[in-house]
Structures are given as structure tokens and as C-alpha cells.
Amino acid sequence: MGDGTTYRRGANSIVAARARFGLVLLVPFLALNVIVIVGPSLATAYFSLTDWTGVGPAQWVGLDNYRRLLSEAEFYAALAHNLVWTGIHLTVPIGIALVGAAMLARIRRGRLVLRLVYFLPYTVASVVTAAIWQDLLDPERGILTLLSSVGVTVPNGLVLLGEQATALPSVAMINVWALWGFLLVIFLSAMQGIDESLYEAARIDGANAVREFWHVTLPGIFPTLVFVVVISVMWSLLAFDYVWIITQGGPAGATELVSTLMYREAFERFDVGYAASMGLSLTLISAFVTIGFVVVRRKGWSV
Amino acid sequence: MTTTISRRLVLRGCALGSLGLVGGLGSVLTGCAPESGSTGRPGTVTYWSALEGAPVRRYFAQEVVAKFAKAYPGEQIKVSYKNSHDLEREVRLALAANTAPDIVETNGPAFVPELAEQGYLADLSGYAKQLGWNDTLLPWVPSLGTIDGKLYSIPIQFETLGIFYNQTLFDKLGYTLPENRADLEALCSELANQGITPFAAGNRDFAQTIEWFTSVFFSNYAGPQLMYDVLTGERPWTNQVLVEAAALMQDYFQRGWFGGGVERYFTTSFNKVHADLAAGKAAMNMEGTWFFAEVNNFFGKAGGNNNDWGFAPFPSLRDEVPYPLYPVGTGGTLSINADSASPDAAAHVIDFLIGDRKKAAERIAAFPAEFALPLRFTADDFPTSMDERIRTAYVDLMTATGRGNIGYTNWTFSAPKAAVEIYEKAQDLVAGKLAPDAYMAGIEDAFQQDLERGFTPVVIDPQVNNG
Numbered sequence: 001m002g003d004g005t006t007y008r009r010g011a012n013s014i015v016a017a018r019a020r021f022g023l024v025l026l027v028p029f030l031a032l033n034v035i036v037i038v039g040p041s042l043a044t045a046y047f048s049l050t051d052w053t054g055v056g057p058a059q060w061v062g063l064d065n066y067r068r069l070l071s072e073a074e075f076y077a078a079l080a081h082n083l084v085w086t087g088i089h090l091t092v093p094i095g096i097a098l099v100g101a102a103m104l105a106r107i108r109r110g111r112l113v114l115r116l117v118y119f120l121p122y123t124v125a126s127v128v129t130a131a132i133w134q135d136l137l138d139p140e141r142g143i144l145t146l147l148s149s150v151g152v153t154v155p156n157g158l159v160l161l162g163e164q165a166t167a168l169p170s171v172a173m174i175n176v177w178a179l180w181g182f183l184l185v186i187f188l189s190a191m192q193g194i195d196e197s198l199y200e201a202a203r204i205d206g207a208n209a210v211r212e213f214w215h216v217t218l219p220g221i222f223p224t225l226v227f228v229v230v231i232s233v234m235w236s237l238l239a240f241d242y243v244w245i246i247t248q249g250g251p252a253g254a255t256e257l258v259s260t261l262m263y264r265e266a267f268e269r270f271d272v273g274y275a276a277s278m279g280l281s282l283t284l285i286s287a288f289v290t291i292g293f294v295v296v297r298r299k300g301w302s303v
Numbered sequence: 304m305t306t307t308i309s310r311r312l313v314l315r316g317c318a319l320g321s322l323g324l325v326g327g328l329g330s331v332l333t334g335c336a337p338e339s340g341s342t343g344r345p346g347t348v349t350y351w352s353a354l355e356g357a358p359v360r361r362y363f364a365q366e367v368v369a370k371f372a373k374a375y376p377g378e379q380i381k382v383s384y385k386n387s388h389d390l391e392r393e394v395r396l397a398l399a400a401n402t403a404p405d406i407v408e409t410n411g412p413a414f415v416p417e418l419a420e421q422g423y424l425a426d427l428s429g430y431a432k433q434l435g436w437n438d439t440l441l442p443w444v445p446s447l448g449t450i451d452g453k454l455y456s457i458p459i460q461f462e463t464l465g466i467f468y469n470q471t472l473f474d475k476l477g478y479t480l481p482e483n484r485a486d487l488e489a490l491c492s493e494l495a496n497q498g499i500t501p502f503a504a505g506n507r508d509f510a511q512t513i514e515w516f517t518s519v520f521f522s523n524y525a526g527p528q529l530m531y532d533v534l535t536g537e538r539p540w541t542n543q544v545l546v547e548a549a550a551l552m553q554d555y556f557q558r559g560w561f562g563g564g565v566e567r568y569f570t571t572s573f574n575k576v577h578a579d580l581a582a583g584k585a586a587m588n589m590e591g592t593w594f595f596a597e598v599n600n601f602f603g604k605a606g607g608n609n610n611d612w613g614f615a616p617f618p619s620l621r622d623e624v625p626y627p628l629y630p631v632g633t634g635g636t637l638s639i640n641a642d643s644a645s646p647d648a649a650a651h652v653i654d655f656l657i658g659d660r661k662k663a664a665e666r667i668a669a670f671p672a673e674f675a676l677p678l679r680f681t682a683d684d685f686p687t688s689m690d691e692r693i694r695t696a697y698v699d700l701m702t703a704t705g706r707g708n709i710g711y712t713n714w715t716f717s718a719p720k721a722a723v724e725i726y727e728k729a730q731d732l733v734a735g736k737l738a739p740d741a742y743m744a745g746i747e748d749a750f751q752q753d754l755e756r757g758f759t760p761v762v763i764d765p766q767v768n769n770g
Contacts, residue, residue: 053756054395056421134507139567161507162566164734248510251569252730252737267392268723270417 041283048276054266058273065277075278077253078261081168085257086236088172089179094228096176097183102213104184105191115188118181126178130245133174137161167247167254175242183228187221194220230293234286258282346378348648349404351394353387353635359670360384366666371655378648388509390635398423398640405643406652409636411715412447412458413722413760418638419455420757425639427454430650439657441677441701443763448636450761457653460634461677462592463700464519464712466617471610472499472583481618482626491560494586503585504562505571513733514713514726516552516561518630519589519617522710524548526624527765530711534762536754540721540747541740544621549732549739551620556733561589565734577601581610589617591632592700593672595693614696616703629703630710631763633677660684667697707765716762718753721746 048065052058069075100118104111121129136142139159148154160170198216207215218225240259243249249256249264258278266275354360368380383404385393391410397403398418407424409415418424431437431454437445440457448456468480476497481487491501506512522530525544532538533545555561562568579585581601599605602612616627639649657663657676661684666674668689680701685694703709713725724746731737753759
């Protein structure tokens with residue numbers, strides 16, 4: 001009895017010591033996060049309540065920046081563009097990646113090579129990808145000219161990145177092109193974790209490839225799919241690089257996103273306080289998505 | 304399932320960091336020291352320069368950094384090169400974090416008043432007097448950097464906007480350079496009928512460059528006095544003359560005279576603009592004198608054609624406006640950090656750059672765009688090896704501005720919020736999304752906010768006898 005208590009005490013003290021050691025190991029990373037994320041985030045929250053221009057003292061203005069934000073058509077237009085961007089990214093790359101991964105999962109020879117090929121665009125720097133696509137979409141020597149020269153009917157004078165209606169979808173599709181291979185790899189990894197016997201059972205029941213995908217593959221990777229959807233929403237809210245490189249929010253604001261508008265307010269108009277309020281609002285929207293994700297996890301999906 | 308941090312996530316994190324959400328403000332708060340901040344070592348002058356490209360940086364190292372060290376024993380320049388698009392942002396963050404270099408370069412006089420008001424910049428008046436800067440700078444230049452009677456900045460990279468034209472094409476078709484609106488419109492119509500784009504143009508590489516057009520249309524339609532009154536708040540941006548100027552710019556864009564159409568303008572790169580001009584696909588290109596640095600790469604043997612180029616002022620767009628008129632601009636300013644440990648040495652650096660006209664002219668001859676300082680040059684100051692067209696352009700520019708025939712570039716004379724409104728909404732204007740009167744009303748609104756914040760730059764008075 002006494003020996004058992006001693007043993008448990010010893011075991012407990014080892015566990016406690018390990019926990020303390022673990023905490024010690026975490027300290028540098030926590031400190032880094034405090035310096036890089038928590039401190040500046042608190043500062044951002046503070047500056048969003050001021051009229052700070054980036055230099056000099058900041059005057060307290062209360063909620064004025066948020067009131068202004070809610071009354072600015074420019075902000076709503078940018079937010080609407082973010083929603084369009086999100087809509088495109090929730091459908092096109094996920095759809096292509098799902099179908100691609102399902103097809104790739106069915107073949108054995110060349111799978112690795114194809115996976116690498118599809119993944120390759122994701123490894124190319126966004127400035128390089130942007131430059132390539134700017135040339136590919138050039139109205140005089142790009143894809144449309146090529147299609148036109150081989151007899152495909154192209155609307156006369158169509159300039160994809162220069163037209164109000166087509167600029168945002170065009171930039172979004174460039175981002176999709178760079179991204180979908182990454183999603184494919186994620187989906188493929190998830191699909192490879194599905195028990196093969198489930199497919200065998202489905203085949204015995206007479207399921208064809210589509211039914212297999214619908215009734216076995218999709219439920220099998222559902223947690224991953226939810227994760228990809230959540231991360232896609234967050235990425236879409238934070239989207240910046242391709243728009244800034246390719247169109248800088250133009251033509252005439254047609255591709256302005258909240259992030260590019262925020263950059264302009266902070267570093268062109270020197271309205272840092274207002275830009276901070278914009279950034280914080282975007283963070284809150286992202287937080288809602290993250291909380292939703294956490295709730296979903298607690299419901300029992302191991303994502 | 305484990306989540307890995309993706310490259311894109313990191314990239315976007317960095318992007319947002321730079322927006323001030325995380326990193327930008329963070330570096331201010333935590334005082335993260337950017338590279339090459341003020342060293343505190345007397346005699347060593349830190350300087351963040353926006354000079355771009357290896358050749359000009361090599362030249363600067365040889366002709367300025369090395370020769371300065373010889374001229375001033377015990378003093379040296381420690382230069383760090385920054386992307387010109389990012390320099391203003393980095394300087395502001397560094398000033399707020401007390402890690403800015405000894406010599407503070409800004410994007411232009413419009414950015415100086417706020418920094419001076421906050422006490423970040425040293426008063427240069429004493430140095431100007433002691434080192435005789437007023438005798439070498441053009442007479443109106445010191446006023447650009449003077450706030451409440453104190454000199455805070457010296458403009459660098461003096462520039463103007465004008466027409467680069469394909470001389471060979473003009474000669475072949477027998478066209479003459481337009482000097483007024485009627486001639487310009489007749490020429491553009493004729494060129495368009497011939498299937499030649501009147502002006503090669505595009506802002507794909509840098510959307511903000513649409514302000515070249517607003518600067519020219521406002522200046523050459525309104526004229527010096529009206530623009531001066533508007534920029535100083537004496538008259539509103541919504542006055543009828545400027546609304547007409549905006550309408551004219553919208554009309555020319557809609558006719559396809561700039562870049563062959565609005566959509567093409569938004570997707571055409573500078574490289575293509577210059578190549579089209581040199582090849583004769585376009586007859587003219589409305590651009591700044593910084594293009595002197597590159598123009599010879601596109602024409603003649605270097606450009607793979609037999610064409611030649613010329614430069615001329617943009618036509619007057621209203622009878623009341625004089626010709627020639629040059630919209631004046633500066634690509635940046637130099638100031639001394641108020642917290643510099645080496646203010647005297649920093650002043651010596653500025654003096655080294657502006658004090659000797661002949662040396663400064665040699666630097667212009669080597670790199671016309673980067674080292675075009677607004678000094679009292681005469682034709683004799685420039686080396687004989689210099690391109691005659693460039694020399695003539697600079698001398699004409701000095702003469703015309705001396706007579707008060709000046710226009711005002713957006714990036715030099717517009718207050719910060721108004722300046723952004725002008726180039727941001729100009730895209731809506733030329734695309735036909737915004738009416739000219741609404742465009743001008745937006746600018747007026749932004750300008751009033753600048754006035755409230757006290758962020759209006761000094762504007763050259765065209766009535767002042769500039770000598």
C-alpha cells in the first residue's frame with residue numbers, strides 16, 4: 001500500500017516535472033508570439049481608436065474610425081470583392097482539386113510525377129506567377145490572341161485584366177491556378193487514409209466510380225474538406241499578393257480588396273488609425289470563421 | 304490531421320504584417336531596428352537611397368561615396384538602397400521608432416511638412432547660409448522646403464512631364480509638334496485615322512502613374528495662377544475650369560488616344576509603351592524627364608530600329624495658358640534627421656551633392672534622371688559629350704520655370720490625401736465610371752481633410768520673380 005502510494009507520488013512528480021520542462025520549452029515561442037502577434041495586435045486595436053498618421057502623437061477619436069468604415073462605400077465595395085473572391089475559391093479550386101485527387105487516387109503508375117506536376121505552380125513565387133499570367137493574358141500576344149488565330153471566337157477587343165467585369169475573376173483564377181495543386185495534395189493524402197475495404201464493399205454492392213466518390217470518398221475526407229473550406233475562407237479574406245502585383249486594385253477599383261484598401265489607407269493616405277480599424281474588422285470576421293471551425297471540431301469531427 | 308504552415312499563409316501573413324495589422328505597427332512599438340539606422344558614430348552618415356539599378360548604384364559608390372570620403376577625411380557615407388515604392392513607408396516607420404538614417408529621403412516636398420512639424424527633421428537654414436546653398440539652387444527651390452521660415456528639405460531629382468515623340472515618324476509623315484489644343488486634337492485624329500496610336504500609354508506596372516496625365520491636364524488647362532490658387536486653398540478644386548480639364552482628359556482616354564483604349568491602358572506595361580513608341584506603332588509618349596535615362600535603349604541600333612526620338616513640352620490646352628509650360632516635379636527630397644549624431648557631416652553630404660554645379664551636371668550627363676538636381680545650370684555647365692536633346696530640355700526647363708511658366712505635378716504639390724484621391728479616382732474617371740464634377744468634388748473633399756490636418760505642401764508662386 002505504502003509502496004504503491006510512493007510509486008504514484010514518484011510517477012506524479014515525473015509527470016509534473018515533464019510538464020514543467022515542456023512549459024519551459026514553450027516559453028521562447030510564447031515570448032516570440034507575444035512580441036510578434038499579441039503586442040502589435042493590441043497596438044492595432046489601440047490605434048484603431050485614434051487618428052494616428054504613422055508618425056507623431058495619436059489623438060483618441062473613440063469609435064469614429066469604425067463609424068466611418070460603416071459609412072464608406074469604398075469599404076463595402078472592397079468587402080463585396082472579397083466575397084466574390086471567396087465564392088470563387090470555395091468552388092473552383094476545391095472542385096478541381098477534389099476531382100483531380102479522386103482520379104489520381106485511382107492510378108498507381110505516374111501518380112507521384114503527376115502529383116509533383118500539379119503541385120509545382122504552388123512552389124513558384126507569386127511575383128513570377130503573376131508576371132507569367134500578365135503576359136499570357138496580354139491583349140496582343142496572349143492566350144486570347146492565340147485562340148483567335150486558331151479560329152476560336154473571342155469577343156472583339158476583350159482585355160481580361162483591363163475590363164471592369166472580368167478583372168477580378170481573372171486575377172482570382174490566376175490565384176486558383178497557383179493554389180489548386182496544393183489542395184489536390186491535401187485531398188489525395190486524406191483519400192489515401194480511407195480504408196480500402198470500404199471501396200471493395202461498395203464495388204460488391206455495384207457502385208460505380210461516381211457513387212464510390214459520393215458515398216465513400218467524400219464522407220471519408222469530410223473533416224479535411226471542412227478544414228480546406230475554413231482555410232480557404234480565411235485565405236480569401238486575407239488575399240493580397242496577386243491583386244497587388246497584377247492590378248493594384250484597378251482598373252478603377254474593380255479588384256480592390258479590403259487588404260489592398262487597408263494598405264492604401266495606411267501607407268498612401270497615411271490614415272493608419274483608420275486602416276487599423278479596417279484590419280481589426282477583417283480579423284474579427286476571420287475570428288468568426290475560426291470559432292465556427294472550433295465549434296465544428298467540438299461537434300465530433302476530428303479535423 | 305496535422306496542419307502545416309503553408310508558404311502562402313506565411314506570405315500573406317507577411318503582407319498583412321506590412322499593412323500594420325501585425326508587423327508594421329509592431330516594429331514601431333517594439334523598436335525593431337531596421338538595417339542601417341542612425342549609427343550614432345560621429346562622422347558616419349547613414350543614408351537610405353531610392354536609387355535603383357546596379358549601374359547607377361555603382362556610379363554613386365564611385366562618384367559620391369568614395370569621393371566624399373576623400374573630400375572630407377574622417378567622414379563617410381553608409382548607404383543602404385531601398386525600393387523607391389517602399390522608401391516613404393520605411394522612413395516613416397523608422398522615424399517613429401527612432402531608427403531612421405541621418406539623411407532622410409522622402410518622396411517629395413508634400414511629405415515633409417508633417418515630419419518637420421513632428422520634430423523629426425533638423426533645421427537646415429544655418430547650413431544653407433553657411434554653405435551658400437541659395438546661390439546654387441534655383442531661386443524658387445528653397446521655398447519648397449521652407450516651413451515657418453525654416454529650411455527642412457532640399458528637392459532632388461528635378462523633373463518635368465512632356466512629350467517624347469518618334470522624330471523619324473513625324474519627319475516621314477510631315478507632322479509638326481502641336482503647341483495648342485486645336486493642333487493636338489487635329490494631330491491625334493489624323494494619327495488615329497492612319498492606324499497609329501497617338502500616345503503610347505499604360506499603367507500596368509504602376510497604377511499610380513495615371514497622375515502624370517492629371518498633372519498635365521490640370522496644369523496645361525488651368526494654367527499656373529489658377530493651379531497655384533487651388534493648391535493653396537484659395538479656390539476650390541471644383542471650379543469649372545478644372546472640371547473641364549477632367550472632362551477633357553476623360554474624353555481623350557475614351558477616344559483611345561492614350562494607349563489605344565482605356566482597357567488597354569490598364570494592361571499595358573512601360574516596356575511595351577516604350578517599344579511601341581520606338582517602333583512607330585505610337586507617335587508620342589507623355590512621360591517625365593526620367594525617361595531620358597532609358598530612351599536611347601529603345602531607339603536606333605540599341606532598339607533594333609532606325610528611328611530617332613525628340614522631346615517637347617505638352618501643348619497648352621486653353622488659350623489663356625502660356626506655351627511652353629512645364630509641370631514641375633521632384634522625385635524626392637533630402638533632409639537631416641533631427642536626432643542625427645552627425646548633422647554636420649550629413650550637411651556636408653548634401654553640400655557635396657549640390658554645391659558644385661559642374662560636378663552635378665556631370666552626374667546628370669551620366670544618369671539624367673537620377674541626379675537631376677534643381678540647380679542654376681547654364682548650357683556651359685554640361686559636358687559636351689551629353690546628348691544635345693537632354694541638355695536643351697534641361698536648359699529650356701530652367702528658363703521657362705524662371706519665367707513662371709510652371710505647372711504642378713501631383714506627387715510634388717498635392718497634399719497627401721488629395722494626391723491619392725487624384726490618382727486613385729482618375730482611373731474611375733477615364734473608365735467612365737465617375738463624372739468629372741464628381742471626381743473634382745472627391746478631390747476637394749480630400750483636400751479639405753488635408754487642410755484640417757495641416758498637411759499641405761509649399762507651392763511655388765508663379766508670380767514671384769524667380770530670377
